[in-house]
Amino acid sequence: xxxxxxxxxxxxxxxxxxxxxxxxxxxxxxxxxxxxxxxxxxxxxxxxxxxxxxxxxxxxxxxxxxxxxxxxxxxxxxxxxxxxxxxxxxxxxxxxxxxxxxxxxxxxxxxxxxxxxxxxxxxxxxxxxxxxxxxxxxxxxxxxxxxxxxxxxxxxxxxxxxxxxxxxxxxxxxxxxxxxxxxxxxxxxxxxxxxxxxxxxxxxxxxxxxxxxxxxxxxxxxxxxxxxxxxxxxxxxxxxxxxxxxxxxxxxxxxxxxxxxxxxxxxxxxxxxxxxxxxxxxxxxxxxxxxxxxxxxxxxxxxxxxxxxxxxxxxxxxxxxxxxxxxxxxxxxxxxxxxxxxxxxxxxxxxxxxxxxxxxxxxxxxxxxxxxxxxxxxxxxxxxxxxxxxxxxxxxxxxxxxxxxxxxxxx
Numbered sequence: 001x002x003x004x005x006x007x008x009x010x011x012x013x014x015x016x017x018x019x020x021x022x023x024x025x026x027x028x029x030x031x032x033x034x035x036x037x038x039x040x041x042x043x044x045x046x047x048x049x050x051x052x053x054x055x056x057x058x059x060x061x062x063x064x065x066x067x068x069x070x071x072x073x074x075x076x077x078x079x080x081x082x083x084x085x086x087x088x089x090x091x092x093x094x095x096x097x098x099x100x101x102x103x104x105x106x107x108x109x110x111x112x113x114x115x116x117x118x119x120x121x122x123x124x125x126x127x128x129x130x131x132x133x134x135x136x137x138x139x140x141x142x143x144x145x146x147x148x149x150x151x152x153x154x155x156x157x158x159x160x161x162x163x164x165x166x167x168x169x170x171x172x173x174x175x176x177x178x179x180x181x182x183x184x185x186x187x188x189x190x191x192x193x194x195x196x197x198x199x200x201x202x203x204x205x206x207x208x209x210x211x212x213x214x215x216x217x218x219x220x221x222x223x224x225x226x227x228x229x230x231x232x233x234x235x236x237x238x239x240x241x242x243x244x245x246x247x248x249x250x251x252x253x254x255x256x257x258x259x260x261x262x263x264x265x266x267x268x269x270x271x272x273x274x275x276x277x278x279x280x281x282x283x284x285x286x287x288x289x290x291x292x293x294x295x296x297x298x299x300x301x302x303x304x305x306x307x308x309x310x311x312x313x314x315x316x317x318x319x320x321x322x323x324x325x326x327x328x329x330x331x332x333x334x335x336x337x338x339x340x341x342x343x344x345x346x347x348x349x350x351x352x353x354x355x356x357x358x359x360x361x362x363x364x365x366x367x368x369x370x371x372x373x374x375x376x377x378x379x380x381x382x383x384x385x386x387x388x389x390x391x392x393x394x395x396x397x398x399x400x401x402x403x404x405x406x407x408x409x410x411x
Contacts, residue, residue, distance in 0.1 A: 040191040040198075042113050048197050050278040051187075053292040054285045059108035061315055062322070063101045066344040067091065081339055085128045086330055090341065094119075094132040106134045107172060108318070112285065115185035116140070117172040118152070120164060121330070129330045132170065142171075144181055170329050172322060190284045197277045200270070219257045232256075286314040311348045319343040346377075367391050 046055055067090045071081040081087055094103040103119075110117040114137040122131035141153040150171070152164040173183030187194055224232070275296065282289050288306035289296075295303075326341045356378075363369030372386035 063105040115174040115183035
């Protein structure tokens with residue numbers, strides 16, 4: 001944002017009457033429940049083991065890969081714009097208390113849980129971003145003004161409210177809602193799946209709390225008075241709930257027989273049902289099951305292919321979503337003609353040492369890689385004469401080859 005743009009921005013009325021307000025937590029306030037009746041709390045749902053693994057995997061993987069600012073060169077190439085202030089913000093330290101990894105991980109995790117991620121921006125006198133401060137999505141309310149632009153009301157910990165205009169906030173959205181303003185939470189979109197998962201988790205916790213003992217009844221062949229019933233129940237309860245090594249040993253006399261009211265986890269296929277729910281959670285974020293530790297059908301070959309599928313089908317679209325939002329907000333219109341922000345996902349696709357070296361060999365022999373380019377990818381220093389490219393002899397035009405060797409000419 002240039003200095004002139006900043007001056008005109010201040011003229012925009014921050015108290016303008018709003019047209020509509022969107023808050024991703026508003027639906028939760030009114031109880032967006034599923035048909036199973038369980039309340040869908042995004043924070044609690046993200047605590048499910050499989051959901052937490054998916055969120056951690058995506059956010060940490062994207063935060064770990066380089067996010068660079070590039071400058072377009074005259075020959076259609078690119079070079080790192082390490083001299084630009086935004087490069088240090090995205091690559092090293094976005095603010096005084098966070099590393100670039102921590103800030104980016106927080107933004108991606110917020111995006112995957114609530115569907116929206118926010119960060120306030122600090123600009124220098126030249127209209128360049130010098131700092132970025134991630135926000136808690138729950139503290140931000142988004143309003144659409146009559147002009148069509150957006151306005152953000154941020155509530156701090158002390159209860160105060162500060163208003164930001166559209167060019168002062170980085171807003172990442174998972175999937176646009178019908179209003180075209182807010183992002184939709186993946187957890188709320190698939191709330192029925194998370195309802196089932198939370199219900200299964202509560203059921204498993206309840207069984208574990210009771211020592212996996214099913215409910216049932218003592219059946220006697222003859223009628224018993226109320227005193228006898230109370231005495232039998234008291235003795236049975238004291239025996240079952242006793243914390244001793246022999247608490248599971250019962251002696252039933254008088255023809256008593258135990259009748260269970262509930263099915264075992266095996267009979268109800270409870271464990272298989274939980275496995276299917278975990279697979280559904282993986283599908284929500286597009287994460288291959290083997291990547292988050294579900295190895296029931298994992299083999300050496302499909303684990304490797306699913307690791308690549310994670311990059312192509314999950315990380316790459318998410319990276320593009322973040323890049324385009326950052327290019328629009330963090331770079332002024334004129335700067336976008338020469339500068340752009342982009343993740344470097346090449347490191348996730350290089351494979352093991354043998355595969356990398358085989359790819360380097362092909363690129364070197366066919367003439368599109370130089371030794372110094374290869375050494376740079378392997379974090380090795382450049383060598384003298386390492387910028388030369390090879391030209392395959394079998395790709396030389398036939399007329400030039402004949403003229404150079406004198407062969408192929410009629411006597």
